[in-house]
Amino acid sequence: MEINKICVCGSGTMGNGIAQAAAQAGLSAILYDINQPILDKARQSTDKNLQKLVDKQKISLSEKQEIIQRIQYTTDINNCLAPVIIEAIVENLAIKISLLNQLSDINATETILATNTSSLSVTSIAEKIKYPERVIGMHFFNPATIMKLVEIVKTKFTNEKTSATVLALAQQMNKVAVLCKDAPGFIVNRVARSFYTETLRLVEEGLVSTTVADKLLEASGFKMGPFKLMDLIGNDVNYEVSCSVYEQMNRNERFKPSYIQKEKVQQGKLGKKTGEGFYTY
Numbered sequence: 431m432e433i434n435k436i437c438v439c440g441s442g443t444m445g446n447g448i449a450q451a452a453a454q455a456g457l458s459a460i461l462y463d464i465n466q467p468i469l470d471k472a473r474q475s476t477d478k479n480l481q482k483l484v485d486k487q488k489i490s491l492s493e494k495q496e497i498i499q500r501i502q503y504t505t506d507i508n509n510c511l512a513p514v515i516i517e518a519i520v521e522n523l524a525i526k527i528s529l530l531n532q533l534s535d536i537n538a539t540e541t542i543l544a545t546n547t548s549s550l551s552v553t554s555i556a557e558k559i560k561y562p563e564r565v566i567g568m569h570f571f572n573p574a575t576i577m578k579l580v581e582i583v584k585t586k587f588t589n590e591k592t593s594a595t596v597l598a599l600a601q602q603m604n605k606v607a608v609l610c611k612d613a614p615g616f617i618v619n620r621v622a623r624s625f626y627t628e629t630l631r632l633v634e635e636g637l638v639s640t641t642v643a644d645k646l647l648e649a650s651g652f653k654m655g656p657f658k659l660m661d662l663i664g665n666d667v668n669y670e671v672s673c674s675v676y677e678q679m680n681r682n683e684r685f686k687p688s689y690i691q692k693e694k695v696q697q698g699k700l701g702k703k704t705g706e707g708f709y710t711y
């Protein structure tokens with residue numbers, strides 16, 4: 431099934447990027463959030479990102495306008511009607527289930543409900559939705575406009591039509607889609623946990639500072655050091671993901687979140703999105 435319209439729920443770091451990536455690939459995108467100021471910020475940030483592409487002569491001014499016109503911003507859930515919905519709201523099982531059920535009630539019976547969760551069990555989401563066969567994980571990476579990978583997470587309920595449609599959609603969006611099993615953190619986030627937790631432990635033990643750790647790891651070949659990356663992801667999101675993987679891995683010490691992450695969240699130092707995290711922006 432060829433998809434030409436999607437609805438993205440949550441216009442934060444990920445939702446905004448996913449909607450922009452879809453619009454750049456020629457799809458129409460409805461971008462929904464409960465928070466009008468965040469929606470306004472998303473619109474401004476897309477405008478700024480696209481202007482950079484105009485300045486670099488990668489797209490023309492008229493292409494920029496066309497891309498922007500393909501995105502419809504809304505705070506009204508009744509506008510969230512599309513053949514594919516990608517949910518990118520807060521990393522909380524109950525809130526995601528509640529939203530997806532509301533969306534399934536107002537949409538056509540064939541609508542696919544995809545979740546961009548980084549760490550929650552897609553099966554646990556699907557089994558609480560009226561149509562579990564249409565629920566699937568579509569895990570984009572940050573920034574979604576640039577990062578090519580999308581982990582496609584099927585559950586025991588997901589039907590063939592849903593997975594085939596979502597795989598084709600990811601390709602339409604010029605992404606590299608990889609099918610993976612529904613396991614804590616899927617593949618990339620399971621591996622990435624150690625990247626963060628091990629460097630956080632080095633800092634906890636006073637063996638290195640955050641800035642030196644970033645410099646060392648970048649010099650060793652990583653594109654971004656762990657502290658810069660945590661600030662980009664959002665310390666609240668990354669901490670939630672750490673806690674979720676830790677719980678699902680039966681509190682295995684290897685995955686134990688750091689108190690430093692918790693402290694950043696309590697202080698509201700969430701990273702780039704709040705202007706301060708491990709660094710000041």
Ligand SMILES: NC(=O)c1ccc[n+]([C@@H]2O[C@H](COP(=O)([O-])OP(=O)(O)OC[C@H]3O[C@@H](n4cnc5c(N)ncnc54)[C@H](O)[C@@H]3O)[C@@H](O)[C@H]2O)c1
Nearest residue numbers: 440442443444463464465468518519520521547548572663
């Ligand atoms: N940040 C990352 O690097 C990253 C990468 C991949 C996946 N993810 C996942 O994507 C999801 C979103 O993460 P994010 O970093 O974009 O978070 P974020 O905090 O930047 O944005 C979340 C947005 O969801 C909105 N929201 C909350 N409840 C809502 C509801 N009931 N209905 C509509 N909107 C609602 C909030 O207003 C906010 O704008 C999470 O599941 C996260 O695990 C994040």
